[in-house]
Amino acid sequence: MRAGPTQEEIRRHNLGTLLRYVHVRGPTSRAELTASLGLNRSTIGALTADLAAAGLVTEELPRDHGRTGRPSLVVRPEHERVYAYAFTVEVDRLTAARVGLGGKVLDRREVPRPADVVAPLVEFIRETEASVPAGTTCVGSGVAVCAMARHDDGRVYLGDAAVLEEALAAGLGGALSESRTSAPPVTVRNVADLAALAEHTRGVATGCDNVIYLHGDAGIGGGIIAAGRAMTGHRGHGGEVGHMVVNPQGRACGCGSQGCWETEIGEYALLRAADRDGKGRQAVTDVVDAARRGDVVAQAAVRQVGRWLGFGVANLVNIINPEMVIFGGSLREVYLASAAQVRERLTRMALPACRQHVRLRTPDLGDDAPLFGAAELAFERLLADPLDAATS
Amino acid sequence: MRAGPTQEEIRRHNLGTLLRYVHVRGPTSRAELTASLGLNRSTIGALTADLAAAGLVTEELPRDHGRTGRPSLVVRPEHERVYAYAFTVEVDRLTAARVGLGGKVLDRREVPRPADVVAPLVEFIRETEASVPAGTTCVGSGVAVCAMARHDDGRVYLGDAAVLEEALAAGLGGALSESRTSAPPVTVRNVADLAALAEHTRGVATGCDNVIYLHGDAGIGGGIIAAGRAMTGHRGHGGEVGHMVVNPQGRACGCGSQGCWETEIGEYALLRAADRDGKGRQAVTDVVDAARRGDVVAQAAVRQVGRWLGFGVANLVNIINPEMVIFGGSLREVYLASAAQVRERLTRMALPACRQHVRLRTPDLGDDAPLFGAAELAFERLLADPLDAATS
Structure with missing residues (x-):
């Protein structure tokens, strides 16, 4: 109190x-x-x-x-004079941007994700800083990563992600401090959390206070906004909806459990159901396109994944009672192709009171939702205390 | 803004x-x-x-x-002069109390739940008010009900609960206004939400900002506190965890879905697994006692329900990342008898980052957690603006 x-x-x-x-x-x-x-x-x-x-x-x-x-x-x-760096480290791409106050993208670069993700981002900062006019202020950097990020200290868990996060903070901090007396802070957070933040701040969920953003790639992440604020949980790990078990008789998951939601709706699940090789976003788009053209195997795969997508959404709607569910990353295409299956499951499984006002949507900011969210994360400190942050 | x-x-x-x-x-x-x-x-x-x-x-x-x-x-x-009424309408009992500021129970009555729940509560108010000293102030009434209650207008959904709620508000408001110029407000909310509020305010979860309270009776309800505040969802229906589907091949649920968590861990599930008739809290306690005494059928039933209890808790831990999970109502006994199964499932299914700081607990306030929560609900308006509420 x-x-x-x-x-x-x-x-x-x-x-x-x-x-x-x-x-x-x-x-x-x-x-x-x-x-x-x-x-x-x-x-x-x-x-x-x-x-x-x-x-x-x-x-x-x-x-x-x-x-x-x-x-x-x-x-x-002052979008030309006050800016932040925003980065996304996704499964198959790296995105780097300099974003001005007000959310205006001033510089942007995107490359396929290399083995070393730090060097290209540091290089982006070096090159960009060299051409930034005098008298400008960088307020910080935000990074969206496809892994679990802890909110209190920004540390990333799972696999080699902890290494990645330390290297990112050191590399970016170092590059930024070259042109300054003190390095603006680097903050790392989960892709889904930041996409939710961006869509809530300036996207399809503006004005909605209870939102679930689902991000699909090889895995499934969730960003939850409850009563207008990020539902981060005790240590910042809230929203790991991809590891909600939906199928007790299902496949082994990389996390050690079995039948996790992401084993039924992640990219691999769709490609397996469609009897296809390949991986990544383009492979997902290919299956969805084939289904649209009448390929019966692809159609069955899309419907199957759509049913499991609706299954998990229904569970989340019962638990969270959101006003909006947003389907991002590769789930955008999957949802658009299987909306009938998703809605059928939602109607069958979710309580009327929980589902009757829920809207199912795709991101207004498209694949850049995590990037805009990373920028918002970097601007947070400035917006919380403008004069203190601007002069430090 | x-x-x-x-x-x-x-x-x-x-x-x-x-x-x-x-x-x-x-x-x-x-x-x-x-x-x-x-x-x-x-x-x-x-x-x-x-x-x-x-x-x-x-x-x-x-x-x-x-x-x-x-x-x-x-x-x-001033716990003698300033008080609220608190009521619970549970599956098998009615509880009514007059609670003084500070959470002191001044009068209390408990009866098995009759068909008409309104008349006994109104009668309690009439009798109590007749003996309340002059110069006291009633700030309102809170009611915990075993059904879905919407937060914005306090309306209750599911079955005949809407009727119940209107009758409660009218009956209680009428009884209270007899001795006053204006009736203090009556507010209705879900049992699990109010038990969570009570344990967070003055129970086992004091100081914990991310909490899940699970209430078991015939069904299963959840009260979720995220970042220190009730996670009520868009229309107050957040926390309907009993209708999270855990077993797609499971039994039909009263809600129209199949394999809901409450079909695997509710009172009926335990009694069915133990091959027993009967219903209610005492029947659950009987099974748990029989298991403790060595009854192998009862032991198997408790273990089975414990595994499903752990299954659902693991899902919620992944989604919410709570600091504490509290097992209340009949889940208290079930959890205490099957803690090993619950923990085994939690370890196997929840991500280490999500589960490593979670504490599993039973309510400090015992079966009175919903009653204390109903009192806290009634005191909310006073605590938000003391002078305005005290003089109105």
């Missing part, structure tokens, strides 16, 4: 709230900020002045000022 | 924080309040004076004042 905030804490909170508003919604008039944030005009003016002095926003006259009278100044996030 | 609070909002927040502190922890010295709440002495003094003027706390000299110098006054919740 904690007592209420001090005046200075309130001011910092309000600075963060205002900056978050323009970061998420884009350039906004002072009049709209006054109405939306429930603060008076002079307070908005003072907060904006502080943020402008810190180089985080600019104010300008609206371009198209139709009414008579004094126009309300427009507050715009 | 909302701006920070006003001075008046902070004062109300601080009043609620102080009152909640003594409500949960009992009589507390001003010195401890000053240290724990991070407010200065004069603020604590002013807040306490406001609460005392509203009749919510008293201040007194400590009984055993060993040190020299001026003693720190002890702030004590």
